[in-house]
Amino acid sequence: MRNIYLDTQELEKALKIFQENILKFFYKLESETISSKDAFGRVSRNAIYAKYSSPAYHSSAMDGVMVKSEMTKYARENRPLFLKNEDFIFCNTGSALVKGYDAVIMIEDVKIEKDGITIMKAVNPWENIRIQGEDVVEKDLLFTSFHKFSSVDLSVLIASGITEVEVLKKVKLAIIPSGNEIIGEEDELKIGKIIESNSAMLISMARENGIDTLLYPIVKDNKDDIKTVLEKALNECDFITLIAGTSAGSKDYAREVLEEMGEVYAHGLSIKPGKPAILGKIGETPFVGLPGYPVSAHIIFDKIVISTILKKMRVNIEDKLILKAKLTRPIISSLKNREYIRIKIGIVDGKLIATPLDRKAGSLYSLSESDGYVIIDRNIEGYNRGDVVNVSLHRPIPKNVLENRIVSIGSHDIVLDVINDLLAIENKNTRLSSSHVGSLSGFKALSEGDSLIAPSHLLDKNGTYNNDAIKLFFKNEKVGKINVVGRRQGIYVEKGNPLGIKTIEDLLDKTMINRQRGAGTRLLFDYLLDKKNIDKYKIKGYDNEVTTHLSAALAVKNRDCDFSIGVESAAIKMDIDFIYLKDEEYQFIVKEKNLKLNSIKDIIEILKSKKFKDTMEKLGGYNTDKSGSIII
Ligand SMILES: Nc1nc2c(c(=O)[nH]1)N[C@H]1C(S)=C(S)[C@@H](COP(=O)(O)OP(=O)(O)OC[C@H]3O[C@@H](n4cnc5c(N)ncnc54)[C@H](O)[C@@H]3O)O[C@H]1N2
Numbered sequence: 001m002r003n004i005y006l007d008t009q010e011l012e013k014a015l016k017i018f019q020e021n022i023l024k025f026f027y028k029l030e031s032e033t034i035s036s037k038d039a040f041g042r043v044s045r046n047a048i049y050a051k052y053s054s055p056a057y058h059s060s061a062m063d064g065v066m067v068k069s070e071m072t073k074y075a076r077e078n079r080p081l082f083l084k085n086e087d088f089i090f091c092n093t094g095s096a097l098v099k100g101y102d103a104v105i106m107i108e109d110v111k112i113e114k115d116g117i118t119i120m121k122a123v124n125p126w127e128n129i130r131i132q133g134e135d136v137v138e139k140d141l142l143f144t145s146f147h148k149f150s151s152v153d154l155s156v157l158i159a160s161g162i163t164e165v166e167v168l169k170k171v172k173l174a175i176i177p178s179g180n181e182i183i184g185e186e187d188e189l190k191i192g193k194i195i196e197s198n199s200a201m202l203i204s205m206a207r208e209n210g211i212d213t214l215l216y217p218i219v220k221d222n223k224d225d226i227k228t229v230l231e232k233a234l235n236e237c238d239f240i241t242l243i244a245g246t247s248a249g250s251k252d253y254a255r256e257v258l259e260e261m262g263e264v265y266a267h268g269l270s271i272k273p274g275k276p277a278i279l280g281k282i283g284e285t286p287f288v289g290l291p292g293y294p295v296s297a298h299i300i301f302d303k304i305v306i307s308t309i310l311k312k313m314r315v316n317i318e319d320k321l322i323l324k325a326k327l328t329r330p331i332i333s334s335l336k337n338r339e340y341i342r343i344k345i346g347i348v349d350g351k352l353i354a355t356p357l358d359r360k361a362g363s364l365y366s367l368s369e370s371d372g373y374v375i376i377d378r379n380i381e382g383y384n385r386g387d388v389v390n391v392s393l394h395r396p397i398p399k400n401v402l403e404n405r406i407v408s409i410g411s412h413d414i415v416l417d418v419i420n421d422l423l424a425i426e427n428k429n430t431r432l433s434s435s436h437v438g439s440l441s442g443f444k445a446l447s448e449g450d451s452l453i454a455p456s457h458l459l460d461k462n463g464t465y466n467n468d469a470i471k472l473f474f475k476n477e478k479v480g481k482i483n484v485v486g487r488r489q490g491i492y493v494e495k496g497n498p499l500g501i502k503t504i505e506d507l508l509d510k511t512m513i514n515r516q517r518g519a520g521t522r523l524l525f526d527y528l529l530d531k532k533n534i535d536k537y538k539i540k541g542y543d544n545e546v547t548t549h550l551s552a553a554l555a556v557k558n559r560d561c562d563f564s565i566g567v568e569s570a571a572i573k574m575d576i577d578f579i580y581l582k583d584e585e586y587q588f589i590v591k592e593k594n595l596k597l598n599s600i601k602d603i604i605e606i607l608k609s610k611k612f613k614d615t616m617e618k619l620g621g622y623n624t625d626k627s628g629s630i631i632i
């Protein structure tokens, strides 16, 4: 039977109903006694009071000599005072104060003589002394009940004589991956199979929040097998999560099994990604069905599983930091769901900008690349380009990381990855943060202040590169060009060129996958077709697009088309054949005022380096003779 869940609930409402139904889970507070040294991240069960004062006795705060302050009161710069050996005691930082002495003179202020010392100034009573209990007094309240211990707290405990603490037992969370197509990372990846990768992310998210996990073997889409593993998990764990099988597929059994074994409180939330989540319980054990797509699983795990367990542990759920930033692209959202849109942040001309990333729930890498989410609530249609939006950060971003991030929007080339890797190897803080939209859109973004550099390779009428576009987009502002690499553009064909393609004319009856509108490679292809008077729309697949050279090469390798177009290096990387068409210049377009930025200087330094030239040479199909030179 298929589950059809037409009615979705708001996340907060579903969470409330779920939590109201698992009160026994919340009230069962088991504790254990552990060494204070192991208490990092753990939560105290009771209030904790200091056993000793700290310092435990009066002690010297400096290396020097212990004195009776009264005896030093007449010492002056112009009237040195001599103290005999029996009038003082040499001491170190931390030495216990000897009875009768009440001050310490730093060793730098003492002149050592044969049978005593000379001092040039008086000391006050208790000067340079750490008084007993100055930091903590015996029986002081150190920590309240339900306090989560930080690294510093552990030292406080130990310094105050508390060697053991009673803490809440960690919640043990079952993570059960499911699906007939799911294989272990050690298994061979074949068509139709998916590597089980969600649990690695979920286990470390749990660990970050002080939750223990038990990972079960991958269970097949089979009701009996799912029931067997759930029975086992019920005996071994306090909370159960089942990955996948939550939606409407013919093999999605999570809901059915939960209905048979326990209770379902919600199936279907009005959020995206994460919509098909299932909340319920089996016996008294909370159960959450996580949608299989990684981004959906991540959101439901964070918003429901972790937040519920932290609530039980009485740990505050920290609100995420919010940054206001200007959207570089419009976002259209459905009125039915609250959407979590992944965002990458950057700074351009002193302003924070927000670039929306891939929205698909299966695009795990875009989650890893993102800095946070823009949340678009139900009943909001979305935002326009240029709108200032709130970005809820996954974690705080250090200022220097943001300032050293070069927002690059434009054409794609593998060289961008090479530059980033070399920046890391050379221990520079600068990084390229690239969006691949093609050369023309890159120019538009640069001219509208959405990016710092625009990688581009637009052929001019007179055979140079990018000058026509500069004239068109920058009428009142000076821009410079940084030569990145020369590249060879051509046609990608299957290895061995079985269709015998040699010239542009041979492409007429073949199927292609094109690059996106505005991509320099596509424009070059159009130009070459034009020169031969070939109607581009006669080429089958002309409108099918991909956005990078590597994806174009992959499409040929996978035989999704007869040919595609792009730079030679991607053909070499994908091990397919390449038919040369033209040399071209790939350049970074930068506003002249920004050429002096340290981050841009870092890029130029890398481009001029021998390591860069060697790496590009190894990749093949590149010319680095002009790399790093600037044309204004
Ligand atoms: N007809 C409909 N189909 C789908 C709907 C819908 O409403 N109607 N909802 C879609 C949404 S939204 C989501 S999210 C997914 C959720 O799917 P399931 O929870 O049923 O999970 P699967 O279909 O089994 O898997 C989805 C996807 O994720 C991969 N996966 C599963 N487990 C793992 C894992 N441990 N590690 C890595 N990847 C995993 C799985 O292979 C699939 O590719 O349903 C939509 N469909």
Ligand code: MOO
Pocket: 271, 272, 273, 274, 275, 276, 291, 293, 296, 360, 361, 362
């Ligand atoms: O709502 Mo599903 O969780 O988008 O991808």
